[in-house]
Amino acid sequence: MPLIDIIAGARPNFMKIAPIIDALKRRNAAHCSPIAHRLIHTGQHYDRNMSGSFFEELGIPDPDANLEVGSGTQAEQTAGIMVGYEKVLLKERSDLCLVVGDVTSTMACAITAQKLCVPVAHVEGGIRSGDWTMPEEINRLATDAITDLFFTTSEFANDNLKRAGVAANRIHFVGNTMIDTLLKQLPRLWRPSLCDEFGLSSGQYLVLTLHRPANVDKPANLRVMLDAIMSGSRDDKVVWPVHPRTRKVLTGLGDVGLSRLVCCEPLGYLNFNYLVREARGVITDSGGITEETTVMGVPCMTLRDSTERPETVQIGTNELVGTDPAKLKPYLDRLFAGEWKKGNIPEFWDGQAAERIVCVLEQYLGG
Numbered sequence: 001m002p003l004i005d006i007i008a009g010a011r012p013n014f015m016k017i018a019p020i021i022d023a024l025k026r027r028n029a030a031h032c033s034p035i036a037h038r039l040i041h042t043g044q045h046y047d048r049n050m051s052g053s054f055f056e057e058l059g060i061p062d063p064d065a066n067l068e069v070g071s072g073t074q075a076e077q078t079a080g081i082m083v084g085y086e087k088v089l090l091k092e093r094s095d096l097c098l099v100v101g102d103v104t105s106t107m108a109c110a111i112t113a114q115k116l117c118v119p120v121a122h123v124e125g126g127i128r129s130g131d132w133t134m135p136e137e138i139n140r141l142a143t144d145a146i147t148d149l150f151f152t153t154s155e156f157a158n159d160n161l162k163r164a165g166v167a168a169n170r171i172h173f174v175g176n177t178m179i180d181t182l183l184k185q186l187p188r189l190w191r192p193s194l195c196d197e198f199g200l201s202s203g204q205y206l207v208l209t210l211h212r213p214a215n216v217d218k219p220a221n222l223r224v225m226l227d228a229i230m231s232g233s234r235d236d237k238v239v240w241p242v243h244p245r246t247r248k249v250l251t252g253l254g255d256v257g258l259s260r261l262v263c264c265e266p267l268g269y270l271n272f273n274y275l276v277r278e279a280r281g282v283i284t285d286s287g288g289i290t291e292e293t294t295v296m297g298v299p300c301m302t303l304r305d306s307t308e309r310p311e312t313v314q315i316g317t318n319e320l321v322g323t324d325p326a327k328l329k330p331y332l333d334r335l336f337a338g339e340w341k342k343g344n345i346p347e348f349w350d351g352q353a354a355e356r357i358v359c360v361l362e363q364y365l366g367g
């Protein structure tokens, strides 16, 4: 029986693996030759609100192995994950290592597997920001350089891979598993208690997320960005679930003294996406959130100078504002004037990506 390792390590991985595990289970229930899998959690994210709550809310089974790598520098985390995963593979080799996204766990496990001659499948392969200052871009480049099977979310990703010389028969344009999860969970989203606590009404508040080193690691820069956000957001409250990385910098800033800014702990998936769906708009430096806002038709402003997901700008509701705080105001003015673009949904972001992935895996593994 073929065995697939499914790797997850950090928050944005969990919503990408959940539908793949579901689709594998459905496939196995309908076939007499099962495809087995092991879920490997690297432990890159370990807080309940960064990891455990996603397993519960998305119905992801307990991992078969937890490498418990914890926090550290890029190199420490990479090394710790590689050592831990190598042990798993040496104990029992798998037939395929399936990684998702662009986090450190993605790259570390892909390298470990391929060095033991275990082929690698990369879900969300081929996307590129062109910005080598982002650890995620290095992770994407390194992972894709040693990937056997690419599962892509957009024509942009397909083109990037073709330009890099990847043979067309290794590229499978399947859509977006993060959107599989969103579409499945939309009816289950629920209103967090902070809506009542802070008097948030639908369409009359903004959601903010910030965690990129370029935006949050220098307290003075973060302060200027927060001032720009608050001065442009009129009377709206700005709800900010604060990522642990950002929390450390924010604590050093002292009292930010902004009464309309509602800071809270990172939220679970169902609460967070409820808040996003009902918001006037979202300001973020995340990549995944720009995909979710595109599907929910919520205006999104990205505080980055580049994006690896250009379809969210060209087709969806996202705008690339940049990291200069002075650039934000015209976008907020357009939002408050009710003149934001409507946007469409990119091809194959239809809730069926994981089914397509499992069909390809079946052929690849000869199941």
Ligand code: UD1
Pocket: 010, 011, 012, 044, 045, 046, 047, 048, 050, 051, 071, 072, 102, 103, 104, 105, 135, 136, 211, 243, 244, 245, 286
């Ligand atoms: C990682 C991903 C990023 C993703 C983000 C989402 C990489 C290179 N980056 O960045 O692509 O968008 O996750 O959240 O993989 N920490 C906790 N509790 C946790 C996890 C982390 O307190 O459960 C702290 C750590 O001590 C660390 C900081 O948060 O100092 C950042 O965590 P880390 O895993 O290094 O990267 P992220 O910034 O979360």
